[in-house]
Amino acid sequence: MIWGLVALLVVGPLLVLAAVAGQLRSRQETLQRQLAAAAAQQTAQRAALQPGQQRLQGELAALQRRAELGRRRSVALRQRMAQLRP
Structure with missing residues (x-):
């Protein structure tokens, strides 16, 4: 009887943990599948952009970085x- 109780006290939490x-x-x-799907979608979207759009996106990203640096300095x-x- 007591061994059954001890076994239950030991095995019960292990089952919960499992x-x-x-x-x-x-x-x-x-989450990994969702992340991989989002990355694939982003890659496809980037590939679909025209060269001018890619350049503008790069310029926008650079401006955003500069603005953030300016905020930090301020x-x-x-x-x-x-x-x-x-």
């Missing part, structure tokens, strides 16, 4: 100015 691990593995596989400058104030 079930959770199975669900996580299944979810991971689903925040850093404001922080430094705040530190210098008496």
Whole structure:
């Protein structure tokens, strides 16, 4: 009787862990398939763009990076100015 209880206390959590691990593995596989499908779609969309559109997208990405750098510099400058104030 006591050994059955001990076995239940040991095996029960292991069964729960196995079930959770199975669900996580299944979810991971689903997410990996979705990511692969999105990457394939993005690749197809890029291939379908005209050369001028590709150039404009590149320029837009560069401008967005520059704007983000400008925002970061502005925040850093404001922080430094705040530190210098008496």
